[in-house]
Amino acid sequence: MSARTATVPMARRRSGRGRLLERGLIYLGATLLALFILVPIYLIAVSALTPRENAFDFPHSVVPAELSFDTILFFINASGVIDSFWRSVWVALITLALSLLIGAPAGYALARYAFRGRSGYRLLVLSTRAFPIVILAIPLAVTYRVWGINDTVIGVALMHTALALPFTVLITSSVFVSVPRELEEAAQTLGCNPLQAFLRVSLPLALPGLAAAAIFTWVLSWNDVFAAVILTLRNPTLPAHILSALTQSPIYFQFAAGFVMLVPSLVVIFFIRRYLLGLWGRVVK
């Protein structure tokens, strides 16, 4: 390629007006793409904040005449919602704790030690992503019935941990790579044993990255519907409860449900905005 480009004669600089036009078009495209993302979020917010008795008014006005929490309160007080909400919180917390407890040590090992089988282990973890998640839930439901943890918070959390673990290992490994090992070694020359050096030096420095990894895990667990539907029956998580309630619930219930599930995701993305590329972008390499 370089041989070919080298023969191209030095071209004239494009005129300032052409550049300006191009710049303008890029801004226009950027804005349209942003509207495609933002407008639906705005619309579901208006839908969820419209009082129930106005839910069927037609046509809707894009600028709402009246906003109220009436529909959202109706949703929150509907039977099963609060219970399933807390179940979802517990499932996500257990998933988060388990995947960090099990995954972070492996991530640390990948980042800090050169050992036989290191690249083999990495490949193994990466290859889990080639397997669809759908395939795990059905056999696990069978196993859980034998173990007696079918339809429980812990059962769902264990399955979510299996989903999250490969990501946790890779993310924490890149977090620990970014903490200079020299600091840890310096601590050891000053009399710390390896564990103390880790706890007092590396861990505090790695904390923001680990928090981002934890939030990533939370999102994964909070958003899962399929596994939760398969693994629960009378004790569903929030998404599983909403999914099974969809057909026999009024449309404003759906709007409030969609909005309530959406808000935490938006907040979370805001808090880890700096880590977006590191979490979702780089771990695929």
Place this chain on the structure above:
Amino acid sequence: MTSRLGWAPYALLIPSLAFLAVFFATPMVQAFALAFEGPDGGFSLANIQRMLGDTSFRSALLTTLALVVLVIPIQFALAMSMALVVNARLKGQGLWLYIYALPLGISELAAGIVWVSIFTQSGWLNSILIGLGITDRQITWQSAETPWLLIACVVIAEAWRATSIIMIILVAGLQSIPREFLEAADVYGATTWQKIRRVVLPMLRPSLQVALILRTILAFQVFATVIALAGTGLDVLASEAQRWATDIDNDNVAAAYAGLILLLSLVSTILFLVLLPTREEHQA
């Protein structure tokens, strides 16, 4: 510090290996055991035959394939545009990335419901069309009578929800392209389009391949978006697997459906590896 603890890394890896063996590898094997398990416990193709003979099998397979074929190109076109915008050093660079990344945290189910509020009979799309005078009656977008419209609704919702992940992978890839390459192209008077065709796309190939593989595997599992928007109006493979597992309570046929999804994922992965070979395969 030469007191290397030879066993330490292995001790740190064991918990994760043990966990993945029990909760990942074992269920994978079990899924196939379930799919090929006869009523007497021996090997049998009965479940596969039952799946193939199921009345909704054909439509579930065709709808899933149609969704994959329609969604993936749209998502890649959108994601590429978004990634180029993020990389174009506009004012508020971080803000563009943040907006385009917003759907990353949004679940399939929530995304489906967001688009229900738009496509439903008395929803936003009809309100806006009537407001603009484009139509004077409420158009029915979501009806089992017009499966193609339903599929279009799902495609739009999925394009909205799951483009971000591709965008992020592409942005990470773009950032690894040395600025000098693009500046060199500038010096030779390359237009933006030429720069994209001749410099960006070839260098982005490994990222594109990873994103394609990942996104296609996920697309074969499309589930809650379809249920939210189409109810029982559309069958897909994952919803059939769920129906057999929970409603009909037949784990064997459900596992057969899950196995089919795995098979399709593997075939598509191999296809992308063969069709889009990258010289940097070893960098993983």
